Amino acid sequence: MPTPVQTLKSIHKQLNDLSISDAQAQLLGQFFEQSIALLEAFQNPGHDLFELQKRTILKALQGELALYREGYWGKTNRVDRINGFMVARGQLHLLLSQTLVACQFRNDAARRNSFWARLHF
Numbered sequence: 001m002p003t004p005v006q007t008l009k010s011i012h013k014q015l016n017d018l019s020i021s022d023a024q025a026q027l028l029g030q031f032f033e034q035s036i037a038l039l040e041a042f043q044n045p046g047h048d049l050f051e052l053q054k055r056t057i058l059k060a061l062q063g064e065l066a067l068y069r070e071g072y073w074g075k076t077n078r079v080d081r082i083n084g085f086m087v088a089r090g091q092l093h094l095l096l097s098q099t100l101v102a103c104q105f106r107n108d109a110a111r112r113n114s115f116w117a118r119l120h121f
Helices: 004-015 022-041 048-073 078-119
Strands: none
Touching: 004 022, 004 078, 022 048, 022 078, 048 078
16 A cells, blocks of 8 residues: 555656546546645654645645636636646646655655664764
């Protein structure tokens, strides 16, 4: 079973392959919802910077999902729908990139702290 970070990486990779169709648009909405659920489940109470980044990214994901629902599903003009899809896909890609960098930073910091704790005299 993949870890939450592996699942986010998988979503991140799949975003580039999405074409503009109603079926793919539904999948993009599901990617937003799945990313939000995974990020909400992340816990790291001892790392204030990660928790702040998590809250900031969650708020942005929720806002972008709302904009996407209005920008794609709320429009009838094909150009507006394409624009809404492209913007949402780009924003989700950016926010997942930021999330994955924050997770990597958190893991690197934990490894460094563990290394120095073992060397402490």
